[in-house]
Amino acid sequence: MVEKIKSDEVVETICRGTSEGIVIYGAGLYGRTLYQYLEQKYHVDIKCFAVSSREHLDCERIESKAVVPIDEVVKENSQCILVIAVSEQKQRELLDLALKLGFTKIYLVLNEFLRYMQSELNVIRLEPLKMLKFEVHITDHCNLNCKGCYHFSPLSEESFLSTEEFERDLKQLSQICKGEASHITLLGGEPLLHPQVTDFFYITRKYFEKCEIELLTNGVLLNRMDEKFWQACVENRVFVNCTKYPVKIDYDSLEKKAETYKLHIDYHNDVGAGEKMLIKYPFDLQGKQPIEWNYAHCTRSNKCITLKHGRLFTCPMAAHAHLAKDFFGLNMELSDKDSIDIYAVRNFEEIARFLITPIPFCRYCNLKVKPEQQEWSVSKKSMDEWF
Numbered sequence: 001m002v003e004k005i006k007s008d009e010v011v012e013t014i015c016r017g018t019s020e021g022i023v024i025y026g027a028g029l030y031g032r033t034l035y036q037y038l039e040q041k042y043h044v045d046i047k048c049f050a051v052s053s054r055e056h057l058d059c060e061r062i063e064s065k066a067v068v069p070i071d072e073v074v075k076e077n078s079q080c081i082l083v084i085a086v087s088e089q090k091q092r093e094l095l096d097l098a099l100k101l102g103f104t105k106i107y108l109v110l111n112e113f114l115r116y117m118q119s120e121l122n123v124i125r126l127e128p129l130k131m132l133k134f135e136v137h138i139t140d141h142c143n144l145n146c147k148g149c150y151h152f153s154p155l156s157e158e159s160f161l162s163t164e165e166f167e168r169d170l171k172q173l174s175q176i177c178k179g180e181a182s183h184i185t186l187l188g189g190e191p192l193l194h195p196q197v198t199d200f201f202y203i204t205r206k207y208f209e210k211c212e213i214e215l216l217t218n219g220v221l222l223n224r225m226d227e228k229f230w231q232a233c234v235e236n237r238v239f240v241n242c243t244k245y246p247v248k249i250d251y252d253s254l255e256k257k258a259e260t261y262k263l264h265i266d267y268h269n270d271v272g273a274g275e276k277m278l279i280k281y282p283f284d285l286q287g288k289q290p291i292e293w294n295y296a297h298c299t300r301s302n303k304c305i306t307l308k309h310g311r312l313f314t315c316p317m318a319a320h321a322h323l324a325k326d327f328f329g330l331n332m333e334l335s336d337k338d339s340i341d342i343y344a345v346r347n348f349e350e351i352a353r354f355l356i357t358p359i360p361f362c363r364y365c366n367l368k369v370k371p372e373q374q375e376w377s378v379s380k381k382s383m384d385e386w387f
Contacts, residue, residue: 002095002106005083005113011042014107020080021047025094027067030085030109035062037117040124047077052097061266064212064239074101085109125302128352131182132173134305134312135216137161138200139189140323144218144245147379148280148386151316152323153189154379163199167207169310169342174207177348181208185241187216192225198232205236213238216268218245223254230261243268246376278376281317282369283387285330294367295358302355311339312351318361328383335360 005011014022015038022038024031027049038044049062050070060067082103084094091108098106140156142149173181186200194200197215204213215233219242233240240258242265244251258265295301298315305312306319313319318338325332338361340354379385 001104002099002108004108004110006110007113010107011038014081014083015042015044021045021077022081022083023047023050023073023077024083024085025050025070025098026085027051027062028086030087030114032062033114033117033121034083034085034109035065036121041120047080048073050082052094061239061264070097071101074103078102079104081105081107083107083109087111122296126296126356128349128356129302130352131180132177132305132348132351133181133183134307135185135187135316136166136307137188137320138166138186138191138194138197140320141193142188142190142218143193143220144190144247145379146245146278147377148278148374149379150279150281150386151189152320152327152386154381155323155327156189159189160194160196163196163203165309166200167203169307170203170207172310172342173307176342176345176351179208179210181211183212183214184208185214185216186238190218190220191215192217192221198229201232201236201238205238214241215239216241216243218243218247219249219251219254220247222265223250223257230258230263233263234261239264239266241266241268278374280372280374280385282366282371283364284366285332285364285387287333287363289363289366289368291358291360291362294362294365297367298362298365301358301362305355307342308339310343311336311341312355313339314355314357314359317365318359321361321364324386327381328387332364333360 003010005014022044024034024046031049035046035049038046046065048065049067050073051067053069053071078101082098082105084091084098084106086094088111095106095108137151138161140153140159142153145154184204186204191197201213213236215238217240222240222242232238240263244267255265300315300317302314304316305314306316308319321332322334324330325334338359340351342351345351
């Protein structure tokens with residue numbers, strides 16, 4: 001059976017027939033969009049992503065799902081639903097291979113349905129969260145200091161989050177959310193600079209037993225981490241997500257070390273040296289941009305939720321803009337209305353409603369101007385890198 005996905009009715013049929021699970025064939029734009037759509041709208045668990053061969057294996061995991069060659073997938077999942085999520089021009093070739101391998105339930109994502117999913121995901125993003133997910137800086141400073149970093153880390157003095165404050169905030173959020181969260185990311189800055197980094201693993205797992213815990217790092221210090229670090233990752237089910245930059249890191253050695261602890265390292269990107277690009281997001285320091293329009297068209301609002309000093313922000317720029325304000329002496333108004341106090345709310349629903357509300361800080365982002373791509377380089381801490 002081969003059927004085309006051109007409406008939500010077909011997707012609902014797929015979701016009802018998932019006793020053997022769903023595999024997404026394609027790990028690019030189509031596959032990742034479909035994954036987010038099925039997860040966020042239908043709360044369906046995807047078994048894995050499939051690619052044609054190991055030559056197409058640019059990364060080994062997307063989010064928390066493995067990326068596996070299709071001939072290996074079929075060994076244990078031939079009865080699953082296979083959704084081919086690539087452009088229509090490439091579908092014929094992949095369909096022939098899938099049929100040859102023995103898959104019997106195959107769906108094809110049409111181009112028009114990709115556009116529909118993208119628009120729907122934007123609507124879903126602006127709906128209240130059903131479960132909290134957030135990120136938190138355990139350091140504000142970084143050892144790479146990337147030009148134009150939108151967390152403003154190059155502008156930070158050495159800054160470590162205390163484990164006492166972190167535990168206090170996690171305990172409060174756990175009480176509000178009844179111990180449930182979908183995903184918590186520990187990052188920076190560079191989190192591995194924190195001398196107590198492993199303590200954050202144990203604290204997070206103590207208050208959120210079932211959530212995914214991610215450590216997002218630039219990887220520079222990973223090879224130097226001792227057994228205590230790796231063991232803490234194992235004990236607390238922390239997955240390491242490494243962003244590749246054009247700096248010298250022995251990734252083969254790093255992965256071998258992780259394998260000795262039966263850990264897998266994910267890659268936030270998987271580009272070669274010199275290919276890493278940075279994005280300069282346009283700002284309006286006069287703060288004259290339309291707040292509601294900006295919020296609705298921002299890819300970070302209600303998605304990159306940030307916990308900082310007992311408050312939740314709908315995006316990281318609002319949370320860390322004080323670093324730029326202080327460093328450059330900017331006349332930028334930051335207020336408590338940009339975030340919500342987790343000690344002043346009665347329940348999670350109150351937090352969820354706030355996170356879909358445009359905040360005053362939105363007026364400083366100029367989303368009507370296309371972001372500027374620039375090659376990666378070390379920051380000179382000059383104002384024109386950001387503004």
